[in-house]
Amino acid sequence: MATIPSEIKKQAEGTLGLLWKKIDPKDLKPGDHIYSHKRYGIYVGDELVIHFTRTETKNSILWQPKAEKSAHRPPCPKCGYDERIRLGVVKTCLDCFRRGKEKLHSIRYFAYGVPQEVLLLKKSGTCTTLVSGRTADEVVREADKLFRKQGFDEYDLRRNNCEHFATFCRTGKKQCMQMRFYNDLEERVKRRIS
Template sequence: MGLFSNRVSRESLKPGDHIYSWRAAYIYSHHGIYVGDDKVVHFTRRGREVGTGTFIDVLLISSGSSETVVTCPTCTPSNEGHGVMSSCLNCFLSGGNLYRFEYDVNPVFFIAKARGGTCTQAVADPDDMAVQRANYLLENGFGGYNVFKNNCEDFAIYCKTGLLALDRGAIGSGGQAAAYIGGPLAAILSTPLRLVTTNVCGMAASAVVMYCANRYAADIGSGMRKDVVKVSAEELTSRFSAGLLQAIEPSPSSSKAS
């Protein structure tokens, strides 16, 4: 792993790893937790991976169907259609390459990894805790799927850290959604700068700065978010079931909790 790629070999995997694979010509990535024995627990739309759920999916048509259905006897469909499922590594990768998500990266490294959904500044809990959370949520679910607020990356980050971004803004804890939103937002925020400069390079540089600042502020481990809480899987699922997720109050120190 490094600045240019998080690609790893299958032999290097260990239970508790947060892994991902790019889909549809690297337009988006799908995330999960490797739990050992060639199995990955991941969060999908009712047990099927059907793209990003946004206008971006229009671009995926030429790449063929992005839908992944349980087709092998070793994979386990989501319990009662709640979206969390267990797949063998081959089905999870769906022909793509294997990458490992990085935790506890420093701010410079985080900003340098301009593509969202590859790393976070948040500190991961021990690997066995990630496996326990993933297996618990496999049986009990992770709430309703939302591409910007509660997606596969949010699921994997929660399993690794126990941190949850409350539903108070536009995005959840995942960096991929922040990157999707960050591009247009950077363009909007940099628009006033056109009043003081007509230099194309200057405008481009200002947009890049705004994009990086937005990604940094949105990262669940940056310490800048006030909507982050650390919560047990049992409490999480009970509040999801009762529709009381908003009642969880964020802890001031939760964003870097270990």
């Protein structure tokens, strides 16, 4: 069994510490790609996040007819977000972004440019080998442009989800490490069957 070189081990420990460390919302900077409780988004400042939510079509895996929707909360008093009306690319306060049912979950950074070796050690959906060449201002402008134009197509868990959105804002490429892992696994299974 091969041992991991010490410089890779050190880098992995530093990256993994960053990935799992909870962030104080006061430490966020515009352009940060953040995640919390199954949501990925771009922090744009003033305690606001632009992120991609489900859309209201039958093409979406998470689609439900209006009569079947689960109980919802009233519009947010801070940002006005109403999950029944505002779908697709949305701008919400940090609390709406990190709320899962009634609990406020922690916020974490999404890391870019991690070595492949580190990627193998971490939990999927927390980092990528892609490098973000855009400045923080460019990232915020891209997220805001997609928000204003509602220009990120229909939500599709496997091909066009919130991680794809945030990664696109940072890099110009749609990528989702969680789905990449799933799709690779599915492809291997298909090859074995055929």
